[in-house]
Amino acid sequence: MALTREQMAQRVAQELKDGFYVNLGIGIPTLVANYVPDGIDVMLQSENGLLGMGRFPTEDEVDPDMINAGKQTVTARPGAAIFNSAESFAMIRGGHVDLTVLGAFEVDQEGNIASWMVPGKLIKGMGGAMDLVAGAENIICTMTHASKHGESKLLEKCTLPLTGAGCINRVLTDLAYLEIENGAFVLKERAPGVSVEEIVEKTAGKLIVPDHVPEMTFD
C-alpha cells in the first residue's frame, strides 16, 4: 500500500541523526518533526531567521514577533538563536544545514528538481526553496510517486521550470525510497506491500533495481 503522509514523514525521520540541523519545508516535511526518534535531538532551522524552532505556542504564548517560515506562530526552544535573513541564508547557502526536506512537483534522474512554478498557472514565488536546494548537500525530496492521473513525477528530465539543477540525491515517495546516482534513480526500499513492478511502471526516469529491494520498516 502507498504510504500515508504520516508514514512518509516517519520514514524521512529515520534519516535524522543526533545533532542534525534540519530545515523542513511546508507540507509533509513539516510533519517530520513529529517523528523524531527517541534519543535523537535535532535542531530545526526556519529560514526566516530562527535556529531551534520549538512547538506551536499555547494561546497564552502567541507572539506576533515569533513566526516560522510558513508564517505560523511558533516558539523558540531554550538554546535557540534568532538572526536576520542574510545570516539565515548565509547558513543555508554556506552548507551548514545538515539536512533539508522539501516537496517537489518533479525530480529527474540528473537530480534536477522542479517545485515552484507551473507555466500557465499563477506564480506565487520560490521563497527560500532555490537557496535551500543550492545550499544543502543533503536533501530529501518528498512527493507522491505519480500524479492522480498516474503520470510519473520521477522523470528522465524535468518538464517544469527548475528550482535547482543537479542538487537532489534522495527521494521519498509514497511508494519508494530512492537515491539518485550517476544519472539514474536507484530503488533502495519499497513501501510495505508495494511491488517492484508497480514502482518500475510508475517511474519514467532511468531506474536501477537491485536484486533485493527491502520493504520499509516502521516502529
Place this chain on the structure above:
Amino acid sequence: MALTREQMAQRVAQELKDGFYVNLGIGIPTLVANYVPDGIDVMLQSENGLLGMGRFPTEDEVDPDMINAGKQTVTARPGAAIFNSAESFAMIRGGHVDLTVLGAFEVDQEGNIASWMVPGKLIKGMGGAMDLVAGAENIICTMTHASKHGESKLLEKCTLPLTGAGCINRVLTDLAYLEIENGAFVLKERAPGVSVEEIVEKTAGKLIVPDHVPEMTFD
C-alpha cells in the same frame, strides 16, 4: 610659517559638520578629535568595529576588550555601537562614513594616493587604508607638502605603489589646503605667512592658483 601638527589638525577640524560620522587615521588625523568646534558633534568610527569612540580610559577604566583601530585602549561614548569587522567595513565600503582623514606619502593630481608601501623597505601592510579610500566619498589627506629633502609629495603621478586610485579630492599639507579637480591641484588656502611662490615651488603636480589665495584662519 608651515603649520604645526596641531594646526593641521585644527584646520581639518574646520571641515567637520554637526552629525558627521568620521574615521580618523593614525598620526595627525587622530589629533583632529581634539579640535572639534564648539556646538558640533561628530561620531568617530574606528574600523576594528566601534562607532562612537570616546576618550582614552582612566587607569580604572582600562579594558583589554575595548580598543581602537590603533590598538590603543579606548572607551565608548553613550550611544556607541560595536560590531564585527565585516559590518565595520560594510559601513566604510558602502560609503556611510561622512569623512575620512588619513595620512599619505604621496598624492597626485589624478587623486591617486600612496600611503602604505615603500619598495625596498619593510612592508607592514595596508590595514584598513585601502578600504577607507575606496569607500569614502569625502577624504582629506594630511601630509607635509614636501619631504625633508625638499621633494614635493604632491605629484603629477605617484611614484610609490598606490593605496587607492582616483579617490582623493582634498589635501591638507603644512603649507596649504588644496582640492583636486579635473587632473589638477587647486590651491584654496595657504598657511599663515607662507607665500604662493613657496607652494608653487614645492608642488610637482599641476597646480592651479586662483587670483586670490586666502591665508588660513584659526580661532
Place this chain on the structure above:
Amino acid sequence: MSGFDKRVYSYEEAMDGIESGMTVVAGGFGLCGIPENLIAEVKRRGVKDLTVISNNCGVDGFGLGLLLEDKQIKRFYASYVGENALFEQQMLNEEIEVILTPQGTLAEKMRAGGAGIPAFYTATGYGTPIGEGKEVREFNGRHYILEEAFHADFAIVKGWKADRYGNVVYRDTAQNFNPLAATCGKITVVEVEEIVEPGELRPDQIHTPGIYVDRIIQGTFEKRIEKRTVREG
C-alpha cells in the same frame, strides 16, 4: 547633539521627500516585523510608480497590500507573493511587474547594496529561470550566477527599540529583512515601539548601528498575525 538626534514626531515628517517613481525597500517577512505605519503613510501620500523591494506584499488591506489599492506599485521584487488576491489580479493584468527573487538572494542583494559590494556570485538559481540572462561562472567545479546589489531611495524599517542616534534592536523573528533593508536606503526611516536613552542599549548588542539610520519615529503597532497556529495549553 542636534546633528545626531534623528527623532521625528510625525509620520508625515518621517516620509518627507518620498516621490512618485522612487524605489522603496521594506523590511518584514509576511506580516511579521513590517513597518506598518510607514507603509500607511506611503499610501496616504498617494505617490505612484513605486518600485518596491520586500520579501512579500502583505495581504489584502494590510501591510504593503495597502499600496495595491490605488495601484501605487509599478514594479515589485519579492520571493513570494501568494497571500494577496489584489496582487494576483494586478499581476495577471500586467499592471504590476514582478521580479521574483530567491529569498536568500533578496537578502544578500540588500546587504550588498549597503556594504559597497556591487555584485556577488551565488549558486542559488543556477540552471533555473532565475539564472537566465545572468552571467554563469565556475568556481571549484561548481556553477554560480552573478547577482547585483539593490539600492533604494527610501528604506522603511520596523525595529523594537532605538535610541535617538538611530541605534536599533529588533525583537525575535521580527528582525528578518529589517537590518538589511536599513543599510541600502539613501534615506532610512525606522519606526520602533520604544525610544530609549543613549547608553541603554548595550553597544555590542545593537543590530543596526545609527550610521545607517536617518530618521527614527516611535509608533504604535497592530502587529496583525497572518497564520495563528496554537497547540492545546
Place this chain on the structure above:
Amino acid sequence: MSGFDKRVYSYEEAMDGIESGMTVVAGGFGLCGIPENLIAEVKRRGVKDLTVISNNCGVDGFGLGLLLEDKQIKRFYASYVGENALFEQQMLNEEIEVILTPQGTLAEKMRAGGAGIPAFYTATGYGTPIGEGKEVREFNGRHYILEEAFHADFAIVKGWKADRYGNVVYRDTAQNFNPLAATCGKITVVEVEEIVEPGELRPDQIHTPGIYVDRIIQGTFEKRIEKRTVREG
C-alpha cells in the same frame, strides 16, 4: 541532547585533528579578542606548514607570534604585520609567505566563505598592487576587483559567553573578526570565558549561532594589552 553538547574539557581535545599543512583562520585584532589558549595548543602540538588567516600575527612571544618561534607558519594572510620582529625576520628570509589583504576584504572573504558566496566584487584595492592579476569589472561607471572566499580547515575563535549548543556572544571590540572566522572553518573551535545554560543568552542577541560551532571550551585568559593608553582620571 548529546549531539548538541559541544563542550570539550581540555585544549588537547579542542584542537584534536589539526595537522601539518592545514589552513587555520583565527579571530582577533591585534591582541584583542584572540583565541590565546587555542593558539598555545597549536604551538604545543608542533604542527608545521600552516596557512594562517588572521588580521595580525600577534607580537613576539604572544598570540600568533608564538607560532613563529618554531616556524610553524608557511603562509600568512593578514592586513597588518608590523608589530613583530620575528615575523619581519622570517618575511625577509622568505621563510614565511605573506599575502597582504586589505582589512575589509579580509573580513568579507571570511564571511563569504561561510556564506556560500564563492566570490564578490569590491572597489578596495583597484589600481593598487592588491588588484594585480585580479579580474577588473565596471559597475555603474566604477571599477571593482574580484575577490574570492576564504575556507579553512580549522577556525579558532575567542568568545565571551557561550552555551553548550555553541551559541556565542562577544564582548565589546573583542568581537572583531571572531564571528566571521567562526563561519568559514570546517571545524570551528570557540574558547570562551564562561559557559552558561541554554536559554540564558537571549536568542535574538546571539552573535554566532551554534550551527557554526563544533567545539566549545571554557578557559582563562591573560588578555594582554598591546598599547595601554590612558588619560588622567
